Amino acid sequence: MLESRIARAAAKLWYTKMLYVQQSVPVPRDSPVIVSGAADPDRVLLIGNGPTHGWGTVTHELALTGQLSRALTRRTTRPTDIRYIGDEMMPIAGVQAWLGDTALAPYDLVLVVLSMNDAIRLTPADDYRTDMARLLDRLASETKPSARVVIAGIQDVDSLPEYRGVAARLGQRRADLLNAVTRELVGRYDGFQFLEHTAPPAEPGRPYGSPALYAQWSDVFADVCAPALDEARALDPYRFQHELAEHEWQWKPGERLMAAPGGHEALNRLAQEAKAHFGADAAWISLMDGDRQFFIANTTPQGRAAPAELSVCQYTVQGDEPLIIENTFRDERTKDSPMNDLGQLRFYAGAPIRNEQGENVGTFCVLNVLPKSRGSISEEDLTEWAARAEGEILKLAATTETPTTADHDATV
Structure with missing residues (x-):
């Protein structure tokens, strides 16, 4: 055994x-x-x-x-x-x-x-x-x-x-x-x-x-x-009509931001810089909408989205302050998540990202494979980087046009 x-x-x-x-x-x-x-x-x-x-x-x-x-x-x-x-x-x-x-x-x-x-x-x-x-x-x-x-x-x-x-x-x-x-x-x-x-x-x-x-x-x-x-x-002679619907966004600008082919260069660069700045194994900027976490910038090979209920970031968006978890394998909120088994990311530090109305709509976070102490990262520094990500997202939300049907078809 x-x-x-x-x-x-x-x-x-x-x-x-x-x-x-x-x-x-x-x-x-x-x-x-x-x-x-x-x-x-x-x-x-x-x-x-x-x-x-x-x-x-x-x-x-x-x-x-x-x-x-x-x-x-x-x-x-x-x-x-x-x-x-x-x-x-x-x-x-x-x-x-x-x-x-x-x-x-x-x-x-x-x-x-x-x-x-x-x-x-x-x-x-x-x-x-x-x-x-x-x-x-x-x-x-x-x-x-x-x-x-x-x-x-x-x-x-x-x-x-x-x-x-x-x-x-x-x-x-x-x-x-x-x-x-x-x-x-x-x-x-x-x-x-x-x-x-x-x-x-x-x-x-x-x-x-x-x-x-x-x-x-x-x-x-x-x-x-x-x-x-x-x-x-x-076997089904009486077929009914049904469209393959995508996620219904609560924060509508999020849909426009996630529709951009190839993502957003400024946010991708920010995630890479954050990974280096914090000495992290991974960094991502995400939008939390409904039951999904959407990765708008991500240094890991994860795809477009994941269930919010399996994400540590669900706890970050529930509060107004940075969240630091020294070891996700031991924290009561996260120790049983099946995501631990795959990513092996034990240390988590994240801060919320807000929309124009001040509502939490996303997160900025850095993660490490090995556990780290709470004092190994500055909450002020984390908040500052989250503010940079938030500013870029709000700027993009204000300037990104809603994709046309033709544009959408070309990107799916």
């Missing part, structure tokens, strides 16, 4: 190290919704991490989301709308929070591509079984009777650039175990299918991902998902 705990601790630290090695790899931060504009498209919900995260691309149009939409349309000859929910930082334990109150009934097919990060972090099989069963139960109860559900297995661990030798062997054994659990659970549901697959080879010189790689991935998934969509449509 002690040996397994030590192995898992080492595996989690290795995964975290790999994430920070990949900080310079582009990831999409635009809308994860692909809309055809057709009157009666096939509607697909993609839930996942790993290849669904879009490593090596800057837009979901070129990542798996957009590539899969086109691959399915080529096979079915029908337009396909896809909404992607997930992130590299989403473990199986966090899927319910990522889904939030998403309505599942409108979708003809749900494709789940999960758990590589659970395999290489050696997530215990019993914990995995509990969380996967919860997800499958929800999909079974909330999707319409005609909907098909495809659960993809975990691909070979050595398809990841940094996983060779002992790390790959340990991860592969866990992946095989978790796949066996998933296969057995999926077999309990009508209309569900387990997909065993092999990762396509990476494009030379682009080991983390590329549009060409996601085009190959989309073919792998479309081979199974296209027939499933045909079956779903045959």
Whole structure:
């Protein structure tokens, strides 16, 4: 038991190290919704991490989301709308929070591509079984009777650039175990299918991902998902209309700010400068709106958004003063968050960002892998940097125009 705990601790630290090695790899931060504009498209919900995260691309149009939409349309000859929910930082334990109150009934097919990060972090099989069963139960109860559900297995661990030798062997054994659990659970549901697959080879010189790689991935998934969509449509002669709606913003300027392709140079630069200034492992500037945290500038490989309920920043926006947590693994508010298991970011220091009316709408924060004392950072300094971020956000909010429909379509 002690040996397994030590192995898992080492595996989690290795995964975290790999994430920070990949900080310079582009990831999409635009809308994860692909809309055809057709009157009666096939509607697909993609839930996942790993290849669904879009490593090596800057837009979901070129990542798996957009590539899969086109691959399915080529096979079915029908337009396909896809909404992607997930992130590299989403473990199986966090899927319910990522889904939030998403309505599942409108979708003809749900494709789940999960758990590589659970395999290489050696997530215990019993914990995995509990969380996967919860997800499958929800999909079974909330999707319409005609909907098909495809659960993809975990691909070979050595398809990841940094996983060779002992790390790959340990991860592969866990992946095989978790796949066996998933296969057995999926077999309990009508209309569900387990997909065993092999990762396509990476494009030379682009080991983390590329549009060409996601085009190959989309073919792998479309081979199974296209027939499933045909079956779903045959079973649902009385289809109803439904738009793939995005997040309904409470602070409307936030929507305009997040719609900017490539983000905002001044805020990206500010986050990088803050990381260096505070000697931090990560820094981000985020907008907190409804049940989501949106990363408007981020030095980590996280994507566009994450559930607010899993974020330390939810506590920052609830107050008026800076929040400093010396060790998130021991603080009562944060110690049980599944995000701890992935990012391994123990030290947190954040300050709220306010809108024109003085309401808290976001956060500026810096984070470290190792715990630090409260006195290691100046609250005044933290507040000053948050004020700089706030000033830039308010300036952008006042000058950024609402994107036109054409502009929006071009960026999703």
